[in-house]
Amino acid sequence: RIAAVAPYTGLRRFPQGRHFKQWTSDDSKGLMKVYIAAIEGYVPQYVVFTFRAFLEFCYLVHQNVITQQTLVEIDDALRRFHLYREVFRNAGVVDTFSLPRQHAMKHYYHLICQFGAPNGLCSSITESKHIKAIKRPYRHTNRFQALGQMLLINQRLDKLIAARADFKERGMLNEPLLSHALGALGTRSYEEELGDAVDAPRSVEAHVSLARTHQRKRARTVGALAAELCLPQLPNILRRFIYSQLFPTDDLDDIALDECPPYDGSMRVYNSACSTFFAPSDLCGLYGMRREHIRSCPMWRNEGPRFDCIFVVTDPEAEGMRGLDIARVLCFFSFKYQGTLYLCAVVRWFDRMGDGPDVATGMWIVCPSYNARNVPHITIIHIDAIYRAAHLIPIYAAHNINTRDIKPHDSYDTFNSFYVNKF
Template sequence: MEQIVVAAIVQNWCVTCPTRRQNLQDFCEGLDVRTREHAKSLARVCNRKHLWDTYGIINDIIPFSDDLPHADIHELMAGDLLHQVIKGCFKEHLVDWVFAYIILEHGETVGHGIWGQIDRRLAAVPTFPGLRPFHQGRDFKQWTGDDSKGLMKIFLPAVVNFIPPDMTRAIKYFMEFCYLVRRSIQTEDTVARITHCLERYHHYRQIFVTTGVRPEGFSSLPLQHSAFHYPHHIRQFGAPNGLCSSITESKHIKAVKEPWRRSNKYNPLAQMLSTNQRTDKLAAARMDFTDRGMLEGSCLSDAMQAFLSLALGDDELDSDELEDGEFEEEQPNGNAIEDGGDPEDDGAVEGPKVLGDVSLAKRPERAYPRTLPELGTCFGVPHLPSLVASFLYDQTHNEPLPDGSPTPPCPPLQHLNVYHSAAATFYAPSDISGIGGMRRERIRATPSWFNGPARYDCVFAENDSTVEGFRGLHAARVQTFFSFECGGVEYPCALIHWYSPVADEPDELTGLWVVEPDFDTDNRPFYGVIHLDSILRLAHLIPVFGDAVIPPDFQQSQSLDAFKTYYVNKYADHHAHEIAF
């Protein structure tokens, strides 16, 4: 709405191109864009009614940019991911069309019963950081942008069994388009994939016409048409990365909502003003420190330079040598780059120094045994000492234990501690992240979460770092975190239940990988012990519901134990979409 007002365009017309309102459904490439010169030329030769009916131009309103010599309001129109794509195309169109199809296909009574099952499936999806819980399904009064984003993440597995295959494919390609557009780094390859997803989506969305949901087609839907222009927007403005036209709304979040959340909610105005003042002072201090050069380098490099200045004297110390790498700092993996070596040979790449790190909670839990056999009995894994022995063998030997060889005895362990959580920090610039694109999330493995049921999260574990996507990863469910010392070395570990893919490719309909929990020959869970460095981050598994009927009293905490197979949800967030394809 904001865009058509500032551009003086008739409602339901495209603000970017002069495509007629009756032809908005046609997929075209290289559409001509509106320009100020073209609009003025039309205004000189056409009357007001002709401009309105034929070109969608409101001649009575002059855009504010007309008096600016180098600004064209039409060239400044960028995409609006939230309102055009997520809340518009997905929530107001696709979700409503699926609901309409189910009612048309099955009738009012059966159709509402199916939607009741879909709501229960949405409510049964396991918890995940940043994912809005749908305890009552999708039937609530006021939808926010976060609600629409949350529904998009889990919608496909919930409805796949109730809609035709082509309808599933249409939703799949549209979601692929959304997540590709949202990436913080865009290349020609990404833009080509975006265009391909749009083409496939417009091909498969015809199912809504043939089934009677949209018998009139899509010509009167400018929100659907707006997706055509995103490849052009990316080439024109760069990565959208969550761009929304409601800039004032985002400023309101920063200046009002976030300070209010930080207050104690009692007489919050003074607290909010104080928070804003402190935030401004911190920003000003950072700019001042940057101008003074106080944020350059590190404490280690500064201390080394001061030491060398005292030892050699200022005249003998050439600061350029320090910058050129004569005194290299230790790398994150603990190995310094040798003098004269090529950093590229050691795998150095542009970007943050640490792509991922997992660390245990600060405090261990006290109510657990301090010996390995007793701890295994406590967790129902009596062969835990054997698992730890195999783990230690892998850690201390370059080659794995040969098949059929007996497991070596577990050496004595010291300082055995159990933890209920670990923190994963990883590079995820496409999601909400801090300076440098780093994001942090907590992995839980606790027998009681907020005095309620147990919570054992799933994770991505590294399998083969040379293979891209999920083929180079494992899915696993953490049973507990623990650490111990052996031979003077501390080992932070996780006891996990392995999951394996059911096929060599993702599911053709949904585009999601399907995994199943592993069991041994005695039908017992197949456990393993891995180092914390093998864990990449949290994984979100959604049950493959199939024809199952979810009872009304089904609890969300039961989902990871009640089904045989699970989707690896790459739509949980944008980082998951980049690694779980």
């Protein structure tokens, strides 16, 4: 199951499944993203509840921005974890839960209130010191006979720390140098320049752009692209898309195909797009922005095709998944019509199952969408409607399929129901 998960930006691959020769922290982080969906159906439901509560706690305390509501969610996740983990004691797996890291979870709420967000601080003292004394100095070496270079780097760092302590004792660091310089220049203070925080929506929540270069060996006309994607109805879909762009207020369901303008010009096909979106609680830049690449190409790293899924904004007023739909990108392309450049994507839609997330895993469930004639629901959308990439994990327990024979690039085509991964 782990090896059959579809690829995703930043997701670590597990080609051997659960058979590992070496285990690292990167493996642990990658496994956390797919673990719940992998064990669901193999273990009792309370075990899934336990891992869900634990992972939600881990992701909440990992956030860079922790609000009062986040603290409430942290406390609730910890309460559920302590409640559901008793399934292991009742089954005789363990007699006690006296593990240092599980015990430390009790103190996160109080310590965050006192000192703020941990910002990814490692809770293992040996691991954190190993990073500081070994990993970081090694990165600054030339990798040849690195031991002597690492020792010299650590010696110099110790001297810098000692110098800072001496400067602080003499009162030389009581005031930031920048504030002192601004004061000497008679400029306004940093706090005055910053002003008050404004609770207003951002002007741009997400921006998507196509790759810088198009694929010269791929289709250049609508007919060629229809043959490449095995979509004979693509020219008609494109006609309806053009009409929707020219008359956005009209309902396409009431418009006959003959009223939609035809297009037989040239087009350019792209293998990827880049989504830059506001995500202050993920690994992000200075202003809370994060960037991901969305792939849609017939061959990815000589392993097979890769057609990523995306979140499409369908209701800007709704929150979370209720305002987003899931689609799979079959192709990115651009074309000009009446002097206007249109940046588009051919997508296959998914339908949400149920009015809320799954009770056991906490993730929404989607399935491929079909029209009245049992034909896959495929349309063309403007890339401005795309928010970011989405990752779907098959609901393995709902399928009687041997996952050992499934390659990651076949995952979306083999299964017919998926979890929308939130981890």
